[in-house]
Structures are given as structure tokens and as C-alpha cells.
Amino acid sequence: MFPRTVSAGSVRSLAPAAELPEAAPHPGPELRRDPLHAANGVAPLRAVAPRSSSDPLSFAGLAACIADARAAALAGGDGPPDPTTFASLRARLERAAAKLPPSYRREVADPLLRSLERLGARGFARVLAEDPEREGAARLLLDVAQAVLQHGEGYAARATAAFQEVVSDLYEGFLSAEDRRGVKPPDHGVVPPLVRWGSAETGPYTWPATATETLGVEAAVVSLPAANASAGILAWPALAHETAGHDLLEADDGLRDELARVVRERLLGEKMGLALADYWADRIEETASDVLGVLNMGPAAAVGLVGYFRAMNGAAGGAGTLRNVGRTEDPHPADIARAYLAAETVRLLSFEGATRWADRLTAEADRDLGRIRLGEFPVTAGVAKASAAVVARAIAQTRLRALDGRAFRDLQDWRDQDEAVVAELRRELEGAGARTGKARVEAGRYAEGAYAAHAVAAGVYAAIGGTSSPEQAMTGMIGMLAGMHDRNAAWGAPRVAPSSGAPAGPRVA
Template sequence: MQGMLERNRITTVTKPDVSNMSLCIENVKKAVLSNLQGPSDPTDYHQLMGRLHAAKAKLPKIYQETVASPFIKELDELGQQGFTEILIQDPSRTRAAGLMLDIAQSILQNGEGYNVLATDAFQEIVSDLYDGFLSAEDRQGIKEPDLSIIPALVKWGAPENGPYTWPADATAVFKVQAAIVSLPPAHATNGLMAWSSIPHEVCGHDILHADLGLLQELANVVRNRLNSENIGQGLPDYWASRIDETASDVLGVLNLGPAAAIGLVGYFRGMNAAFSGRAQLRNEGPARDPHAADILRGYLGAYATALLEFDQAGAWAEIIESETDKDFSNIKLNGRAIDANTAKRSARIVAESIMKTKL
């Protein structure tokens, strides 16, 4: 009997506990409001080249070969004039100049030991997630990605942009063979719920962009499935046109588990609290936003979690859906009101389509 009690005690599953959600949200809000900046952009060409050569030697060999060496060679061929022209042509640093400087920052921050403990932890998580996706054991019968089989190199910066990544199809412009992923510097020590966004970037965008044609195929699958289920109100095109962000949310859940979904809810509440004073998921989805409305992303995460195969999947899905329900008011997408049942049903179909369709 004693042995049976011990075995029962070992196998008892505790109910998921999110009672500290409000503290996590407040922590995110404080981190976002701190607006902590990372290292300044290295815009002096000759100084940058010297720093890159020195930092290169401190990187793991794989990143020396796939990131630092090809990037340094590209900058050398550009010369000071070409480098300066890129900076002038992209003053907002959202296109080529932003990409170029972010690649440089990833090499410098890792090579020069910026925020070393947090940077190493960030890189370790990225590598574990990406290596797990690429492992031979997990990919039996599935081809390797077309563009990159190397985990992204990490950096800190651009807090106003939140977490983001330059996938391998973007970094290839500078002959770099890995993605670059960034978190706001404040999240090195604060607002740690932001770290739950990492699989969205690394196992989402970076993987989706490493397989040529995958995004379009997924968009077609989602649109066709929603149409076949008679989901109207513009939702088939709404979801399909946001497939990059939508599929990244689902892939984040697939690779990290429910933490990716509940973390998204808490992180968005914290950011919205910082920007608008309201710690709630937004119910409105503007036409120009490449992301689905926050409220839909909460439901998408819940339904993706429900499809996972582990003992507490159902319990976690209920909690994530319940948390999302707390912020529900009136969903409006592209200026059009959407009834709650149709919106939730569409999110469930999208999650299932992305997770279960053989591509």
C-alpha cells in the first residue's frame, strides 16, 4: 500500500497555475516603459571593420563561417562609399540599413561580451529550439530547410520594435547563412515573459522563411479550409493574408508548448498597458497590421495548445481560452464587426489546419 501511495504521489498532475499573471504583466509594463536602449549602431565604416575582425575570433566556429566571414567580405566589397549609401538610402533603418546594422550588432554583441550572461542564455534557448526542430530523430522523412540549418544568432536592440527576426531569406542579401533574432535590451533582466516570444521568431518566422514556398502553401490551406467550413465575414482572406505571423504563433506553441500561448497573452497585456494604460488584449485588427488582432491570437494559442499530445494539454487550453475571454469585447477586423462564435471557430480551424495538414 505504501508503495502504491508513493507511485500515486509521483504521478499526480498539478493543475496549471497562472495566479501570478498580474505580476508578470506589471513586470513587462515596467520593462517596456524603461525604454532601455542597446549599444549604439556602428556607423563608422573603418572602426566597424576593425571591431568585426576582432569580434569574429570570439564567435563559435560555425558562426565565424556562416555569419561573420561572409558579412565582413560583403562589407569589404561594398567599401566605405557603398556602406554609406545604404545608410543614406534607408534613414529609418527598417530595410537594408537596418538589416546590415543588426547583422553587425549580432557579431559585435556576441564577440565583445555585451550583457554576456543574458546573451548566452538567449542564444542557448534559440539553439535548443532550432536544433530540436532540425534533429534527425524529429525529422524522419522530412527534408532539411532550403536556406538555413543553423540556429539564429541573437542580439539586443530596437526596443520600439519589440521582439523580431531577420529570417535567412533576408540575411542572404549580405551572404549570411543564418537568421538574426532580437529582443529589447530591457528583457535581459526584466519583463521576462517576453522570452516566451522567442519560439514565435525562431521556430516560426525563421523556419517558415527557410523553406521556399511554405508560406504560400500554408496560406492556401488556411483559406481553402475556412471556405470549405463556410466561415464568412472576410475571415478566410483575413487569416490567409496574415499567415506569416499566424503560422509563427502556432509553430511557437508546437515547439515550446503552452508557455508560448499564455506568455503571448501576458506579454501583449503588459505592452498594451505601457502604451495605452489598459492591460488588455486588443479586439481590433487594423487592415495594415500583418498580425491578427490580439484577441484572435489568444484564441489561436488556446486551440493550438488543445491539439498538443501531453496530459495537461486540455487544462492549459482551457486556462488560455479563459484568460483570453476576460479581454473580449467587440471584435472588429479591417473595420468590420465579427461575431464572437465565428471568430473563435475560425481560430480553431486555423490552428488545426496548420498543425494537422500534411504539406
């Protein structure tokens, strides 16, 4: 979904040689500077039953959330400045590494230090000089370094803990799913991704393990703009797209290619035409990541996608609506096609309200409906929606060889139990906000079985339902996530007994 997602094999090893490394991140249109294609004519909205403002399906607070995300993007601001002096960077990394858990020292910090030693001061300077725009090998090296430094040096410690907990939960939750028993472990990525705060200009992005392993590092790195440490709650559901999507797709060799074949075959089988089949299949990386994000975080990932795209399009000088045109050279599908895809993925989920949520999300996307063009071809709204439904089913429900005959929906789903946990967490957030004016939730006061993805969903539901301001929901969500991280044994905390209501392990869907 988001700007700088690096494809497998796009970076050569930084290690031993004099030959300079290269990297080729996918381009990202979300922070685009070009004007939006105007919507020509707005289709009538399907009827949606009125709901109270306390119901997240009312979307009573969605406009405020979009304004909040747009303001965060326009506020700018970066994370800590990139270190550009070899000796200083090496010394800081050595100190910061000592504060990481053993697994991250072993799989991230120590390999990074060894790669730096092989480069030496001259090699390090050469890498920076040959990537002055920080879009390739230098960006990769500095991002991994920033991930280690920001954790070890305590940058925005509370928000960083919250951010890390979400990413760890999404990654571990997928790998620990009960139905994954008997499925081979991923081919890449030993530990969950490490997180870092970056610039507003780049938006959310990830370097998958297939990129970081060129440094000897065995974990992905996920980045959010530093502004989203305190504002822009709609950026946080994007973490499901980055981590449960891109990072896990890249972790299994052959998975992405198999999904592309399946999507193409299903669309052709439905007589959708070769051009449309190629359009979706050629964008499988972003398309599948959208589907996987919804499977792992439920409707919050879908409404987050719609709201965040509107916010970023507005911040880039456009109309603040979903794009109806998907350019041929853009690796991302058109915004409106992705909104329909997210809605149709919600429709496949197991919780009781899935159909109502899907219909409401489709109606919300229809507000921005104009003349759809996917690549070189105009497409009717009906065809766009029908193709999105076929693609969602193909990705979520097909049994895949790369997953040893399992389907993604077998491994991750969103059930009534998840909605019940989110409702309880939302009551905690809203109750704390009513008492204090700011939703600060005491550590440990969680519904039983609650995990980080539930906490993000609760914050999003509270904000889009209008019962909490985006600021209140964000404050409470970060406090809740930081409390979860304090009890995460992988980060050195003693494991709390499940009866306490605190998380006891990776989320099992």
C-alpha cells in the same frame, strides 16, 4: 508576433553595386502608439475550477508578470550603440569574429566582412544615409554586425548566452526531430540564428535567412530588447514565435504559400465565409508562427502571448488589454483572435493537461472580450473561437508537400515528458529562490532530457503560478540557460555525457 519580421525577397543584395539596397520590414503593432479600441461590454467568463497558487494554471502571478514586462518596456534602454564608422566597424568585426565558433565565422562573420569590403567606406556611408530611420537595409546590416560584435565583445555575456541557447535549441530541435527523417533540409539558413540585444521601441523581431542572405550570411538574426536581459520574463516565450515560427517558415520555399492555401480552404470548407478565410490566410506569416511557437514551447508560449500583449498595449498608453479589433492594414491578426488561436493549438498537444490549459487560456482571453472586428467585418466571439480552432488544426495537422508529406505536429509536439521535465526544472528554480532569495541555479543541475525551451517554460510557470516573483524566475531561468550554453558543443564546449543530466544534443520532440 513582433515588430520587425522581414518577408522573403524584401531586401536586395548589398553586394557589389552602386545601387542602394532596400528593405521593407513588416510593420508591428505591438508597441503601438494609437489608443486601443475600447471593449464594449465584457462577456461572462466560463467557470474555471479554483487552483492552488502553486499551480501555474491558477495564473496567480500573471498580473505581476504583466507589470514586470510593462515596466521593462517603459524603462527603455538600448543595446550597444550602432557602429557608424567604416574602419572602426571592420576592425571590431575582425576581432569579434575570431571569438565565434567556426560555423558562425564561416556562415556569418566572414560573409559580412566580405560584403563590407565590397561596399567600401563610401558605400557604407551611403547605406546609412539612405535609411536614416534604420528601418530597412541599414538596420539589416547593423543588426547582423551587432550580433557578431555582441557575442565577440562579451556584451551582457550571461544573458546573451542564455538568449543564444534558447534560439539554437528551438531551431535545432525542429530540424533534428526524429519524425523529420526523410524530409528535405531547409532551403535557407545553414546554422541556427545569431542573437543580438536591441531597443525597447522595436520589441522582439527577426531577420530571416532570406533577408540576411542578401549579405551573403547564412543565418537569421533574432533581436530582443536589451531591457529583457534582466527583466520582462514574458518576452522570452516570444522567441518560439520568432525562431520556430518566422525563421523556419522562411527557411522552406513554398511553405508559407501552401499554408495560406490550406487555411483558406479549411475555413471555406467549414462555411466560415470568404471574408474570414481571407483574413486568416492573408496573415499566415504571423498566424502560423503563433501555432509553431506553441508546438515548440507548449502552454508557456500561449500564456506568454496573452500576458506580453497586455503589457505592451499598456506600455503604449492603452488599457493593457487584448485588442478586439484587427485593422485591415495590419499583417497581424487581432490580439484576441491570436489568443484564441494559441489556446486551440494547446488543445491539440499530446500532454494530459492540454484540454485544461486550453480552457483556462480561453477563459483568460475572454476577460478582454468586447466587440470583435476582423478587418472590415464584425465577428461574434463564437465565430472567432471556431475559426481559430479550424486554423490551428489546419496549420498543425495538415500533411504538407513542403514538408514531404509530414505535418508540423508530427515533427514537434508537447508531451507529458516535456511537462515532467518542466516540473523538475521549476522545482530547481523555486528551491534556489527559497534558499537564497534569488533563484540562482547551479550549472549542470538539470532534469535529464532538459533543453532550453523547457527552461523558459519552467521560468514562466514559476512566475505565472506566483511561487516565484518575475525577477526571481528570470534570474534562475537565465542562469539555467547560460549553464546549458556552457555545455553546448556547437559553441566550443566539450559535450557532457547524457548521464550527467546536462543537455546532450538538439531537443528531439
